[in-house]
Amino acid sequence: MQRTDLVSAGILFVAGLAVILWVIPTYVTVGMQTDGDLSPAFMPYVAAVLATGAAGALFVARLTPNAADDDEPPLPLESWYFIGATTLIFAVTFVLMSTAGYLYAGATIIAGFMMLARANPKAVVVTAIALPITLWVLFSKLLGFPLP
């Protein structure tokens, strides 16, 4: 966990600096300000400085290992494969829901995650077909929430 904390804290610290030095100055505009009011950029800066400071302090604090650290990293290589697969499923689901509709997106997200969970192929097929149809009927026809 120590190594993971160091890497994550380092990345978050650099990201925080980028937010403070570039994102906020570029993407916060001042509209009509009341006399004596704080700038609209005040709260984003406060939050970003606190977050960046915490990340930096975490990095420094974790330079020393502590007794609670265990050997197994929380994000081994397998986890990164899983994240990659998840990102792909999310992207396909989003595109399908925007273009082809809810049923195709629902089937994709169910099938994708059941396959990642190593489910029985028959269960994957049945669930991926039955569940989106059931929910589409429930929401669109019975509850009156039209789904794409």
Place this chain on the structure above:
Amino acid sequence: MIAGVLGAFHPINIAFIMLGVSLGILVGAIPGMSAPMAIAIGVPLTYAMNPVSAIAFLLGVHKGGEYGGAITSILINTPGEVSSALTAIDGYPLAKQGKPRKALMMSLYASVAGDIFADTVLILSAAPLAILALQMGPAEILGVLIFSFAFISSLLGRSVLKGVFALSSGILIATVGLDIESGGERLTFGILDLQDGVPLVAIAIGVLAFGEVLVQVEEYFRRSIPDTEDIQIKIGANKDDYLSWQELKGCLRAILRGSVIGTGVGALPGLGASVAAFLAYGAERRASKNPEQFGTGKLEGIAAIESANNAVIGSSLIPLLTLGIPGSATAALIVGAFLIHGITPGPFIFQKNAEVVYGLFASLMLANLVNLVIGNVGLRFFTMFLAIPRKIILASTSILCLTGAYVSSGSMFGVGVMLIFAVVGYFMRKLQFPFIIFLIGFILGPMFERSLRHTVILFDDPMVLVTRHPLLPILVAMGLYFAWRGIRAKRSPDAVLSQAAAEE
């Protein structure tokens, strides 16, 4: 007031309460699922309901969900959330001794007792507090929020830096959108949908529900857990497995202690059921003549935890109805339901929507009765759902999250936000950043900024501020005191337990 109370007894309202409680018990009883997840997904469903039924439905889900979490903790030692994890400490050993029904019944009666206590405090105190709250200005609200943030940090123990990061990240995300005071754009990156800010329901579904789904699916992916889990504990196998009146009477003190703690914790903005459960368990252990027996099947342990985590539900409505400040992440989601129906929680709600408020009070009490009956009668039915393969449950949850995100926002923007924050929620869990604290920062951040800016506008001179509004420096001092105590006590067992609660 009478019209509101009578409205609660309308058959449709009662039906929604029964549906909410049943759904809550069902969801809570499924391993890996929790009441906050169900509420996050359920908020969009309340569009079609009237305001009282909508809120009563969601609160029914919450009340039922806390008891449902105890079912899975006691029977298979697999809690859906942290507050249920504590129930397993004494509930599971008792179940293994052949007394699962005893543990479940104690959990149910303690849950309902905690609910009734907190709801009674809410009903009796909300209106008078609302009158007091009308006297409170932005300076006092600022003080309450600073106290809450400092108190939360006092519970973080070793994880104070991760907690501060999570809290401030949530506040930063909450600044996205048009600035209310000046009209300027903040961090919208030219995206029109972001001018209204990041949608709360989408972010909550992503972080609370889908993030958890991703973590659990990954466990199967990495083959970290077995494919099948059998329920090995059967209810009713032992003819002596029932809760006697003597045993219930013996736990009344624990139930009362848990109810008081839960009510107090719930009334403070930013805390939640898990913190209440930990504090109640610690207090019960310290008060016991035989603390070494805790963890071996002690009924008082179950009673204290369950009464505390349910008491939070009603009392978290106290700051919500009186100040407009949600007492927990779940209460913040319920704010969403209020706003959907055009009702703004806060001290004026008693003047503008009194019928809704009193209807809500009556519905809360009805929900307690419904929880008692359904929890008792439907126990065997709910435990059947433990047999559904978890992979199907996870797949169902994923599509429900997709559906809920679309329905809540009416567009693919909400779906996109939900998917992004699902990944954020996954990483927060894996890297042990407290995601609940992140949500609290997101929810309370705008309120904090608004009260800070109004205070700055109204008071140029700090001395005038302090003398005219002494509550602000008192609350700030109290908050700093608790934060200092918390950081100093970080090595004690209770602080470590509380840290786990804050991390969730």
